[in-house]
Amino acid sequence: MFALGIDPGLSRCGYGAVRAEGGRLVVAAYGHLSTPPSDPLAERLGVLLGDLEALVAELRPDAVVVERVLFQVNARTAMAVGQASGLALAAAAREGCPVVQYSPNEVKLAVTGDGSARKAQVQRMVATLLGLAVVEGPPDRADALALAVCHLSGARLREAAATAGGSRV
Numbered sequence: 001m002f003a004l005g006i007d008p009g010l011s012r013c014g015y016g017a018v019r020a021e022g023g024r025l026v027v028a029a030y031g032h033l034s035t036p037p038s039d040p041l042a043e044r045l046g047v048l049l050g051d052l053e054a055l056v057a058e059l060r061p062d063a064v065v066v067e068r069v070l071f072q073v074n075a076r077t078a079m080a081v082g083q084a085s086g087l088a089l090a091a092a093a094r095e096g097c098p099v100v101q102y103s104p105n106e107v108k109l110a111v112t113g114d115g116s117a118r119k120a121q122v123q124r125m126v127a128t129l130l131g132l133a134v135v136e137g138p139p140d141r142a143d144a145l146a147l148a149v150c151h152l153s154g155a156r157l158r159e160a161a162a163t164a165g166g167s168r169v
Contacts, residue, residue, distance in 0.1 A: 001020045001062050002018075002020075002061045003061055003152050004063070005149075005151070006065065006144055007067055007141075008081050010081070011037055013034070013048060014140025015033065015144045016029075016143075016147065017148065030141050032137065032138060032144075033055070049090065056097055061097060107122070107150045111126060111149055
């Protein structure tokens, strides 16, 4: 299975593509897409949508995993994250790719075992789980990789449960 995690943001939108190969998780790609804050909102949204569509078309993941926006202290930030999240959902849908959403706490729990883990803990565990010395660049990249890891870990559990459910003990 191959998952593309998206940590939505308008100024900086993190992405991380992870492939499950046997019992290992392997990074296929990670980085971030950005739009200049000085550009008009409509142009920024248009650029981000095009970049997201191109990313999904190029990588062809089995699933796109987007962070569910639950709460933001700053209303302006919440709007921008919500808009970027909607674009990620639309880009995946336009490419015919299934979309899954997880809350930040679900991701933290899956990656670190603690739903209230700090960002630094998540970044360290993501690097460890993916065999990287460190996840280079801004934290949005590690967050996107964490989304993909969360989904793939859950997929392995769902697969094991389905297999076990078919046999009587």
